[in-house]
Amino acid sequence: MTQQDLQPVRRVGLLTGGGDCPGLNAVIWSVVRSATQAGIEVFGIEDGFEGLIAGGTTRPLTIADIRGIHREGGTVLGTTNRGNPFRYPVTINGEVVEQDCSDDVVRAVQRLGLDGLIAIGGDGSLAIAHELSRKGINIIGVPKTIDNDLGATDSTFGFYSAVTTAMEALDKLKTTGESHDRVMILEVMGRGAGWIALHSGLAGGAHIILVPELPYSLDAVLDRIRARWDEERRNYTLIVVAEGAFPAGGSESHIAKAGAGTVARVGGAGLLLEHNLLDAFAAADWSGRDIPEVRTTVLGHLQRGGSPGAYDRIVSIRFGCKAVELIKQGHWNRMVCLRGTQIESVDLADGIAQPHNVDPDGQLVNQARAVGVCLGN
Ligand code: F6P
Numbered sequence: 001m002t003q004q005d006l007q008p009v010r011r012v013g014l015l016t017g018g019g020d021c022p023g024l025n026a027v028i029w030s031v032v033r034s035a036t037q038a039g040i041e042v043f044g045i046e047d048g049f050e051g052l053i054a055g056g057t058t059r060p061l062t063i064a065d066i067r068g069i070h071r072e073g074g075t076v077l078g079t080t081n082r083g084n085p086f087r088y089p090v091t092i093n094g095e096v097v098e099q100d101c102s103d104d105v106v107r108a109v110q111r112l113g114l115d116g117l118i119a120i121g122g123d124g125s126l127a128i129a130h131e132l133s134r135k136g137i138n139i140i141g142v143p144k145t146i147d148n149d150l151g152a153t154d155s156t157f158g159f160y161s162a163v164t165t166a167m168e169a170l171d172k173l174k175t176t177g178e179s180h181d182r183v184m185i186l187e188v189m190g191r192g193a194g195w196i197a198l199h200s201g202l203a204g205g206a207h208i209i210l211v212p213e214l215p216y217s218l219d220a221v222l223d224r225i226r227a228r229w230d231e232e233r234r235n236y237t238l239i240v241v242a243e244g245a246f247p248a249g250g251s252e253s254h255i256a257k258a259g260a261g262t263v264a265r266v267g268g269a270g271l272l273l274e275h276n277l278l279d280a281f282a283a284a285d286w287s288g289r290d291i292p293e294v295r296t297t298v299l300g301h302l303q304r305g306g307s308p309g310a311y312d313r314i315v316s317i318r319f320g321c322k323a324v325e326l327i328k329q330g331h332w333n334r335m336v337c338l339r340g341t342q343i344e345s346v347d348l349a350d351g352i353a354q355p356h357n358v359d360p361d362g363q364l365v366n367q368a369r370a371v372g373v374c375l376g377n
Helices: 024-037 048-052 102-111 121-132 158-182 197-203 218-232 268-281 310-328 348-353 361-370
Strands: 010-015 041-045 058-061 089-090 096-100 116-121 139-143 182-188 208-210 237-242 254-256 293-298 334-339 342-347
Touching: 010 024, 024 041, 024 116, 024 310, 041 048, 041 158, 048 102, 048 121, 048 218, 102 121, 116 121, 121 139, 121 348, 139 310, 139 348, 158 182, 158 197, 158 237, 158 293, 158 310, 182 197, 182 268, 197 237, 197 361, 208 218, 218 237, 218 268, 218 310, 237 268, 268 293, 310 334, 310 342, 334 348, 342 348
Parallel strands: 010 041, 010 116, 116 139, 139 334, 182 237, 182 293, 208 237
Antiparallel strands: 041 058, 089 096, 334 342
């Protein structure tokens, strides 16, 4: 495409979709600053795609509106994980049913005079963005999620901030667990991908790390706890378990079922492990020593909140700049990504095609094993 062929872009919409994560505001800050400098107006769309469905809200975003927000957690635009316009929950005759409202989105984009949308989201929101691109809306995707589960980018922003929160929790659980000689379980987020558990567990000195990609054996966990007694005469053991982890032959634990426009809520893996351990302890011969006490902490949304760390701020700012650069070049329907130290882009369809999971035979798992971590098998 030559410079003459390029349609000048005057106005873009910007939205954040799915669960929030540290760094969303830094991307918004970066997009607004770099777009404004390029003479492109930015329209903020509130609460994800819902802002483009009847009753939704949008507002122009100027540099004055975003001053200093790159250091803040959350998203000034709001977000939701119930706003899929292709399966939008509406109440008809008192019953909540899913309806396709995607044409509302197309009309809103036209009405607002948007040349395209920058969608900051995880696999779900980017899949919606991709479907909208097939309806003729120009899209740029920016990959976010603390779970780090998108294959087309070396990492998503938000991940390392969440890992730091989980690592700091493990550092604290270590001192109380060690003082009381207890088995301390920390349940962290990561429904299908065990990256937060693996990284935080390694950094936070966990003796046992359980991830969804490696269904665990309770016997292997018990053996490791016993080995700590044999080696150190201590009942203290630190375990990190991803919310999506489960014992071999079992399945993911849920605390709420999927409903209209919502997915099932994953959770309970930590307590399940606690109960199974207590039953196994009660049935075992502990050779005269005290049966270990077990305590479980569910870290939950603490991992999603708070300020982004330095690494996530930098990646977020660079993702935002790249998104605007692609728009200026007329390269729509792409997803920005990190490749090594460079910010690049891939076709949006390729961006969402591959999930990113812990490789059970990969380097990180083997290095964790090499320093004595039990992976539950
Ligand atoms: O996808 C990110 C994530 O943090 C998952 O790890 C977790 O299962 C989910 O969001 C929780 O979402 P919600 O805020 O809807 O409970």
